[in-house]
Amino acid sequence: MKWIVALLVVLLIVLHQDFWWWDDRRIVLSFLPIGLAWHAGISVAASVVWWLAVKTWWPAFLDQEADPACPPPQKAPSDKNSGGETT
Amino acid sequence: MSLAIITLYLILLILLGVFSGRILRLTGGDYFLASRGIGSFMLLMTLFGTTMTAFAMIGSTGETFERGIGVYGLMASWSGIVHSAIFFLIGARIWAFGKKYDYVTQISFFRDRYQSDALALLLFPIMVGLVLIYMLTGVIGAGRILESTTAETWSLRGRMTAVALASRPADLQIPDAWKDRLRHDTEVGQLVLDGSIAPKRKPVLLKFSASPEWKKAVEELFQKAPAGALPYWAGMVLTCVVVLFYIFCGGLRAAAWANTLQNIISVGVGLIAFLVITHAMGGPAKATELLAQSPASNRMAREGLISRTEFLTYFFIPLSVAMFPHLFQHWLTARRASSFKLTVAAFPVCILLTWLPCVLIGMWAAGVLPHGTPSNAVLGIMISRYSGEFLTGLIGAGVLAAIMSGLDAQFLCVGSLFTHDIVQRYVAHRRLGEREQVFLGRVFVVIVVLISVLIGWLNPKSVFDLGVWCFTGFAALSPLAFAAVYWKRSNWQGALACVLTAAALWLYFLRQALDTSGAEAFLLAGGVMPVTLILAASTAALVIVSLLTPPPDPALVARFFPPKNAA
DSSP states (O other): OHHHHHHHHHHHHHHHOOGGGTTOOOEETTTEEHHHHHHHHHHHHHHHHHHHHHHHHOOTTHHHHHOTTSOOOOOHHHHHHHHTOOO | OHHHHHHHHHHHHHHHHHHHHHHOOOSHHHHHHGGGOBOHHHHHHHHHHHHSSHIIIIIHHHHHHHHOTHHIIIIIIHHHHHHHHHIIIIIHHHHHHHHHHTOOSHHHHHHHHHTOHHHHHHHHHHHHHHHHHHHHHHHHHHHHHHHHHSTTSSOOTTOEEEEEOOSOOTTOOOOHHHHTTEEEETTTTEEEEESOOOGGGHHHHHTTOOOHHHHHHHHHHHHHSOOOOOOHHHHHHHHHHHHHHHHHHHHHHHHHHHHHHHHHHHHHHHHHHHHHHHHHTTOHHHHHHHHHTSTTGGGGSOTTTSOHHHHHHGGGGGGGGGTOHHHHHHHHTBSSGGGHHHHHHHHHHHHHHHHHHHHHHHHHHHHHSOTTOOGGGHHHHHHHHHSOHHHHHHHHHHHHHHHHHHHHHHHHHHHHHHIIIIIIIIIOTTTSOHHHHHHHHHHHHHHHHHHHHHHHHHSOOOHHHHHHHHHHHHHHHHHHHHHHHHOTTOOHHHHHHHHHHHHHHHHHHHHHHHHHHTTSOOOOGGGOOHHHHHHHHHHHHHHHHHHHSOOOOHHHHHHHSOOGGGO
């Protein structure tokens, strides 16, 4: 899964260079130039990719490394709890 | 009315500072790091507020007005990818080091990581200088937004402005509502206005007559007549005083609360502004149609406005967040490493919510505002042109909120760098109490803020261009952050070479830009951003010098790279 996330990040970087819309003034949703719509989509996709990265690749050992009093990192199911922390 | 709403908002911020000051524990740890107790949501809000400043609101609108929709791709979508990567790869790890070894500032981390006072002393003026430029974008933006959203706050009745209009146009019809303020003096051949007038009234006056002489006289009148707005310099000073107040009262905890409040307000109000402007322009489809039919229709694409190499090499600009000292300090406030998760995932969408409305407003502005409108004024003009006084005040307060949420972190960071890395270390170690040290930090902040206001007053530049040069400097130093966290073999000699190379090349290119185009976008051959070359050189200096000099002490390496089984 980690490699898929890494590949998705690379894919985002490639898709960001959307030379195919470079001089395209077509309008989508009746007001949005297609080049701008594409990049808004890149932003949303970036959030999804980084959410996947957090779910699969998070260095859970950091909390304990910083403070040995912290409980040790647990496996995936309990990781949901640490992600749900609120203020 | 507009100024009254903005003033109310500023009073609210002052009260917030007083309130957080009352519950503050008044220790350095709470003042500078909010006792390392900031959770996921507030961390997202503070990091977002700290990075989305005048650059994002005023700079993006103005730059889109001039260079079209590609500006979103240059900064916003690149930042969505790169910022989250930095928070993921660098931010959480720096937090762990900060918690483990009790760091307060970025410079104290690098000093300890490389065991080098020379590196710390070299970094101090560079960091303060770059933060000062970043501050300048906020200070200029605040002055401009207050100036453009408070027009006709002072009626200035009795102050006459006269322009030449030899004869009264035959079709001239001045409505009754205007007759006590605007008249044509036939005897001396002048058009005379009594009091101040907002720029948005120009289309109204132009309709009074169709003659070319009338149009010329009205244009001249608007150039000469006072707008009755809060002066630019006063807007800069007022904003700085309010931010200084709540920072001095409540430190980073007040900044975190203020940023949370300000982000909610700025995103909410930004949405309102977008809807109001869109509605007043006849809907989003109509606004885009107006642009499509105007001579500025090329703003709907990138051809001729942005080169492909520039678009690609802008990738390096958002790397600057790895070295923002004010952001570094916010990283350290997190309660735990996992507090970063929400920020990493939500940051690109937060950027989208701020940038997309601004870019659309800037794009539509190109279809309705005259070519040559100052880029920093575009957002303010669009707001005051398309909304009533109440909404103008509300929107002005929202934009100001975004600007101030960046300024507070910068002010506090400059103070803590001075207090921790200069005063405590070299001037008054163990001789001054915590309160005296905080006081000295505040004096230093006031001096730096005064300098930035003075520069902003005497020599205002494009907020976007200033921001890009500032980010170039920080990005060029980013190899230092990556090496400190991931490269065991990097040493103080390499770090020093990296910083010196970045600083020398940055100054060289900035000077060239100032000589050629007044600090505006300056590109290398083929449209390559200067950051590409500076970053490559600083990385090469770090790697080559580190490898050519003795490796760091194994005990030092073990402190920062503990064996996995010992972690």
